[in-house]
Amino acid sequence: MRTIYLDYNATTPLDPVVQAAMEPFLAVVFGNPSSAHAIGRQARALLDEFRERVAKLWACRPSEIIFTSGGTEANNLAVLGTARALKDRGRHLVTSAIEHPSVLRPFEYLAKYEGFELSIVRSDPYGRITPEAVLAAIRDNTILVSIMAANNEVGTLQPVSVIGQQVRTRGIAFHTDASQWFGKEPVQTIDEFEADLVTCCAHKFHGPKGAGALFVRSPSKLVSMHLGGNQENEHRGGTENLAAIAGLALALERNTTIPAFSRSALAPLIQRLEKQVFAVAGVRLWGPPLEERLANTLTISVEGCDSLSLVAGLDLEGICVSSGSACSAGSLEPSRVLLSLGATATEASGVVRFSVGRDNTIADIETAAAAFQAVVQRVRNG
Numbered sequence: 001m002r003t004i005y006l007d008y009n010a011t012t013p014l015d016p017v018v019q020a021a022m023e024p025f026l027a028v029v030f031g032n033p034s035s036a037h038a039i040g041r042q043a044r045a046l047l048d049e050f051r052e053r054v055a056k057l058w059a060c061r062p063s064e065i066i067f068t069s070g071g072t073e074a075n076n077l078a079v080l081g082t083a084r085a086l087k088d089r090g091r092h093l094v095t096s097a098i099e100h101p102s103v104l105r106p107f108e109y110l111a112k113y114e115g116f117e118l119s120i121v122r123s124d125p126y127g128r129i130t131p132e133a134v135l136a137a138i139r140d141n142t143i144l145v146s147i148m149a150a151n152n153e154v155g156t157l158q159p160v161s162v163i164g165q166q167v168r169t170r171g172i173a174f175h176t177d178a179s180q181w182f183g184k185e186p187v188q189t190i191d192e193f194e195a196d197l198v199t200c201c202a203h204k205f206h207g208p209k210g211a212g213a214l215f216v217r218s219p220s221k222l223v224s225m226h227l228g229g230n231q232e233n234e235h236r237g238g239t240e241n242l243a244a245i246a247g248l249a250l251a252l253e254r255n256t257t258i259p260a261f262s263r264s265a266l267a268p269l270i271q272r273l274e275k276q277v278f279a280v281a282g283v284r285l286w287g288p289p290l291e292e293r294l295a296n297t298l299t300i301s302v303e304g305c306d307s308l309s310l311v312a313g314l315d316l317e318g319i320c321v322s323s324g325s326a327c328s329a330g331s332l333e334p335s336r337v338l339l340s341l342g343a344t345a346t347e348a349s350g351v352v353r354f355s356v357g358r359d360n361t362i363a364d365i366e367t368a369a370a371a372f373q374a375v376v377q378r379v380r381n382g
Helices: 016-026 038-058 071-086 101-113 131-137 160-168 242-255 263-277 307-316 336-340 362-381
Strands: 065-068 092-096 117-121 142-146 173-177 197-201 212-216 283-286 297-302 351-355
Touching: 016 242, 038 065, 038 242, 065 071, 071 101, 071 142, 071 173, 071 197, 071 212, 092 101, 092 131, 101 117, 117 131, 131 160, 160 173, 263 297, 263 362, 307 351, 307 362
Parallel strands: 092 117, 092 142, 142 173, 173 197
Antiparallel strands: 065 212, 197 212, 283 297, 297 351
16 A cells, blocks of 8 residues: 655655755764864864855845754744843733744743743634734733744744734844745745744755754844853854754755745645545635645544544555644644634544645545545544
């Protein structure tokens, strides 16, 4: 039985060209960039080169880029580091109810343990966060707002440039988690997000796992979360992972300016899949129309079925899908994102997310749709 992978929002296969570029750093170029000898200086020169390449791509300063271990660390550093750096100016924070856990949980930690106040903006039933809703949550002592660029569960594209512009004109720091945006929507420069801080995660666009970056607009200040050395301009202690950084830089160059997830190629696949799954009674779409969401994403709930049974049943048919955020996989709790959109607990517990990629074909879609129909019937029949 052939396996069909339809979970590209969770992770993507490593680009073979990116893999080849990483391999020298796993054996030949092994130096520590902080070492003063020749092998260390070689590693330092390459680290600087990768930073300059990303900066050129984003049209920013090399010093505005912090390499991290991925999106979770970048989000944690953006939220915790900024709030702690600016706490003398105020202690009010704003985010949305549909953020990734690596954004929401740091905010909740600050509110619970460090004396901050937190306002959580709800979305509309399609997962949209409006600029008006964000501005209504802002107070005189607000110091940080974080709104994701594209939702990982239902694919909603947010008007982050509009939100960011209005937040920043009020002298408030703005962060956006763009982990799902890079590689799926075009990015010409980092300024398009109108943000002070932007999160990027390599494995979402055919780069390596364990590699991410946080753009920090100068002269923004962060308090480091790592107590150790002075790497990454004193923002992240620890020896830099050159192999991962090399992969991140090349994956950004190859797969984000012209997105690896081509809307023109993937939208027809999702439209075909949507038509097929809606031939089954009791299926409900979550998220906005396709033109307002990631072109590769289809999230549905199925009446009379639970997510675990659907995902497991499809897996037995060779179809790889998820029940929402991969970072919450295995949780018995209903999707917090779906609940925020107005789903009942039953609906939120019966969700399946299909997310297609550049390797998928129309034949994959037909096979997956047929498997879906068969699995739903089996689950409903007990």
